[in-house]
Every structure is written in structure tokens, then in C-alpha cells.
Amino acid sequence: MRFEGLDLNLLVALDAILEERSVMGASRRLHLSQPAMSAAIGRLRQYFNDEIFTISQRKLVPTPLAQSLEKPTRDILLRIRTNLISPPKFDxxxxxxxxxxxxxxxxxxxxxxxxxxxxxxxxxxxxxxxxxxxxxxxxxxxxxxxxxxxxxxxxxxxxxxxxxxxxDEFCCVAWRGNREIGRSISLRRYLQAGHITAQLGLMGGASFDERALVQLGYRRRIELIAPNFTAMAAMVIGTNRIATMHHRLAAIFARNFPLKLLRAPVRIPAFxxxxxxxxxxxxxxxxxxxxxxxxxxxxxxxxxxxxxxxxx
Known part of the structure; x- marks a missing residue:
């Protein structure tokens, strides 16, 4: 299909190449032969009167024009998929x-x-x-x-x-065998204890509770950063360290692991x-x-x- 002289199939090829940065990768993604993909690049160059890509260290590098086309091309294809190709009803x-x-x-x-x-x-x-x-x-x-x-x-x-x-609220989690902490924990003991925290890619650094504590003027001693919240709870077991975590998740873990839950000695805003x-x-x-x-x-x-x- 053509729109004002542009074969709309070329937008699909352009999107694949911008994503893959490789003729071979784009051809695999679209189930096309490499010669067919190379031909599509040639037609893109002809239509836009631009090289579209140059080759550097065996990789395709988009030109400034191609980079400017990346977002609008993706948006167009997404809207076509959502509004025209997707069935009007879902069963x-x-x-x-x-x-x-x-x-x-x-x-x-x-x-x-x-x-x-x-x-x-x-x-x-x-x-x-x-x-x-x-x-x-x-x-x-x-x-x-x-x-x-x-x-x-x-x-x-x-x-x-x-x-x-x-x-959700936050609470403290400790190993049941931790003799240094009883049924409650003071702010002083909380700040002195070794802490385990978790970090996700989206957080870009400190966890939600850590940022909240810093804003309140408190700094704790973090001894271990776990890859996720499940690992954080498991790593408390057998140690005198504590973790500050979501109350709903901690309550579930406490039924399956030897953990005890404590009220946090400082008010952390609701999550x-x-x-x-x-x-x-x-x-x-x-x-x-x-x-x-x-x-x-x-x-x-x-x-x-x-x-x-x-x-x-």
C-alpha cells in the first residue's frame, strides 16, 4: 500500500532496522531474506533522499534523519496495530x-x-x-x-x-533466632543494626524506604543489597541483620519463613x-x-x- 508515494511496508522495515541495527537481525525479525531487506533499505534511501544508515565497525548507524524518524515511525505502527489491525472485540x-x-x-x-x-x-x-x-x-x-x-x-x-x-505500609523483619531484637525495636537500635535492602532497575539507586528515611534525616547501615524482595527476606534468616519491607509481603513471608515482624520505629510514608x-x-x-x-x-x-x- 502506498501513501503519497511511500510504500507503507517500508515503515515496518525501517522500524525493524532501527531496533536491530543489523540487516541480518531485521530480516530475521520480519522473516525476509537479507537481499529483500537490503532492497528495502535502498528504497528508503531513494524515497527520503538520505543514506538512512552508514556502516561503522560492521554495525548500521542511523543518520540524523533516520534517528528523527524512529519515534514517529514506531507511533504510527502502534496506532495501526491498535486501531486497525486489532479485532474490535476480545473473546x-x-x-x-x-x-x-x-x-x-x-x-x-x-x-x-x-x-x-x-x-x-x-x-x-x-x-x-x-x-x-x-x-x-x-x-x-x-x-x-x-x-x-x-x-x-x-x-x-x-x-x-x-x-x-x-x-501498603512498611515494617521491620528480623530472624526469629535473633536474640538482639525482641518484640520491638527502638530507633537507636534500628539505626545501629546492619540492614538488608533491595534494589530494582527502575529505582535508579536507593530503595523507596531508604529515600524516605534520608528525607527524614536518618541514615542506616546497609550491609547487603539483594536483587529482589524475596531474596532480601531470605537473607535475614540466620543473621542479626534486619530488613524494612512492605507489610503485606512480610506477613506472607512470616508464615513460611522463621521471621518476626516489628513495627518500624520511624514513620515511613505509605507505599x-x-x-x-x-x-x-x-x-x-x-x-x-x-x-x-x-x-x-x-x-x-x-x-x-x-x-x-x-x-x-
Whole structure:
């Protein structure tokens, strides 16, 4: 199909090349032969009267014009996919769609376990792919590479719709065999103790609770940084270290691990989890269906006291 002299198929080729930075990679992605992909590059050069790419160290390097075309090309293709190609209705019972969600292990346990049960009950052919956080989350949303991101409300990504999910408080977690800490912990002891914390790619450094403590003028001694919240809780066991973590998740862990929960000696602001999705997919009926399940389950989590939290 042509639009004002431009073969719209060339936009698909341009997007693949900009993403892959390789003729071979782009041809594999589009299931085309390398000669066919090379021909598409030639036609792009002819239409835009620009080299589009140069070769440096065996890699394709986009020209300034090609770089300026990357975002609008991706936006156009996303809108075509959402508004023209996607079916106007979504039939969950017969769908085999794969949804990709970026979710922390915290939200996976507290929220997604129950979401998955409901999804598989109503849409047994649907696949949910849970992805870890990375520093590319904003790019993944912008390019439509993921359908949803569950993110702290303080880290919402500009330019995409969002919705509140649920709130949580923080508490301290210690090993049951820790004789240095009883049923409560003073602020002085809290600041003197060795701490375990977790860091996600999206946080870009300090955790939510660490930033809150610094804003309140407190500094604690962090001895270990875990890759996720589950590892953080497990690494407390057998040590005199403590961890500050979400109360709902800590209550679940305390039923399965030798852990004791303590009231935090300093008031940390409530943690709020939010849902985001690509702006270009806002009208996608399949995403609207899953979004309704996510928010419905989240409202149940929000109503459930932390002490009563159960997996699923």
C-alpha cells in the first residue's frame, strides 16, 4: 500500500532496522531474506533522499534523519496495530494472546498470583509473561514492547496513562533466632543494626524506604543489597541483620519463613502501587479486559489487612 508515494511496508522495515541495527537481525525479525531487506533499505534511501544508515565497525548507524524518524515511525505502527489491525472485540474464553507485564516479585506475590488464577479461569488459552524491572522500562512502554508495568506511584513514567492499584505500609523483619531484637525495636537500635535492602532497575539507586528515611534525616547501615524482595527476606534468616519491607509481603513471608515482624520505629510514608500501560494501546479491548481484572483484584488487596494476606 502506498501513501503519497511511500510504500507503507517500508515503515515496518525501517522500524525493524532501527531496533536491530543489523540487516541480518531485521530480516530475521520480519522473516525476509537479507537481499529483500537490503532492497528495502535502498528504497528508503531513494524515497527520503538520505543514506538512512552508514556502516561503522560492521554495525548500521542511523543518520540524523533516520534517528528523527524512529519515534514517529514506531507511533504510527502502534496506532495501526491498535486501531486497525486489532479485532474490535476480545473473546477471552477463546483467546491465545500473550500479555507481557513488568512486575516486581513483591507485586507478583501480593497481586499477580490472584490475578493469574482469575485470568486462567476466564481465559485458559491466554499467556501472562512476567518480566523483571530493568532500566529500559520507559523505552519498553514507549515502543509498546510490554502491555503493563506495575510500578510505585512515585516512579510513574511520563506520557502514559496510569491507575492506582493499592497501598501498603512498611515494617521491620528480623530472624526469629535473633536474640538482639525482641518484640520491638527502638530507633537507636534500628539505626545501629546492619540492614538488608533491595534494589530494582527502575529505582535508579536507593530503595523507596531508604529515600524516605534520608528525607527524614536518618541514615542506616546497609550491609547487603539483594536483587529482589524475596531474596532480601531470605537473607535475614540466620543473621542479626534486619530488613524494612512492605507489610503485606512480610506477613506472607512470616508464615513460611522463621521471621518476626516489628513495627518500624520511624514513620515511613505509605507505599502506593500503580498500573501503567502504553498510551498507544489505551483503546485495545484486550488490555481493557486485563486492566479490569488487575484493578478489581487490587481493590481486594487494598481492603485486606496485611495480617490477613494470603498467597492467591
Amino acid at each position: 477471552p474464553a477463546n483467546s491465545e494472546r500473550r500479555f507481557r507485564l513488568v512486575v516486581s516479585d513483591y507485586a507478583s506475590i501480593v497481586l499477580m498470583h490472584a490475578v493469574m488464577k482469575r485470568v486462567y479461569r476466564d481465559a485458559p488459552g491466554v499467556c501472562l509473561e512476567i518480566l523483571p524491572f530493568s532500566d529500559r522500562v520507559d523505552e519498553q512502554l514507549q515502543r509498546g514492547e510490554v502491555d503493563f508495568v506495575i510500578v510505585p506511584a512515585s516512579n510513574l513514567i511520563d506520557g502514559h496513562p496510569s491507575q492506582h492499584l493499592f497501598a 502506593r502501587e500503580a498500573l501503567q500501560w502504553p498510551a498507544s494501546f489505551h483503546m485495545d479491548p484486550a488490555l481493557a479486559w486485563l486492566r479490569e481484572i488487575l484493578t478489581d483484584v487490587a481493590s481486594e488487596v487494598d481492603r485486606t489487612p496485611a495480617a490477613q494476606m494470603r498467597v492467591g
